[in-house]
Amino acid sequence: MKKSLISSILLLFLVSCAQIQALQDEPETYDSQKQKILTEKAEDRDINLPPGSTIIDELRFQGFLAIGGFGSETNLQVNSITFNVALDKVGFMPLISVDSMSGIIVTDWYSLDDGQSRIKINIRVVDQEMTDESVTVSLFTQSLDGDRWIDQGINSEQSLKIKESILTSARSLKIASEL
Structure with a gap:
């Protein structure tokens, strides 16, 4: 047993x-x-x-x-032409996050003049279309006050210019690729 x-x-x-x-x-x-x-x-x-x-x-x-x-x-349907144009437009800036699957590009802070002000850009390509609603751009600004950076908020005018530049270039590339 x-x-x-x-x-x-x-x-x-x-x-x-x-x-x-x-x-x-x-x-x-x-x-x-x-x-x-x-x-x-x-x-x-x-x-x-x-x-x-x-x-x-x-x-x-x-x-x-x-x-x-x-x-x-x-997969999320993000327009690759628009995404690549957007990435090319902000490629001179240090990038924190680039996700082509969700269409998101986030830059780090970038100083434009003598280190007294800086910008940060967030871009999101939303869909396959190349309409105004297909891309969102937010350009954040800060200015240096002594040894502290002070938020100046979103610069809507410059955000719109960047968005229009991205869409114009993307549309031109799409037309050229269809020839």
């Missing part, structure tokens, strides 16, 4: 260990391989990304889309 009990426990232990090994031997999916490669490249270039970054953690973002009703197969 004692031998059969020990044999049963030993058999149960061996079977459960074999199942653990089988799980470890499963091939990686395409998404996990892609995420692994992106992580390795970021580490090779000494890029420190925060946990949950949209650049590396694409799987979590796809899960969010599925919860929102978009489905995991659906």
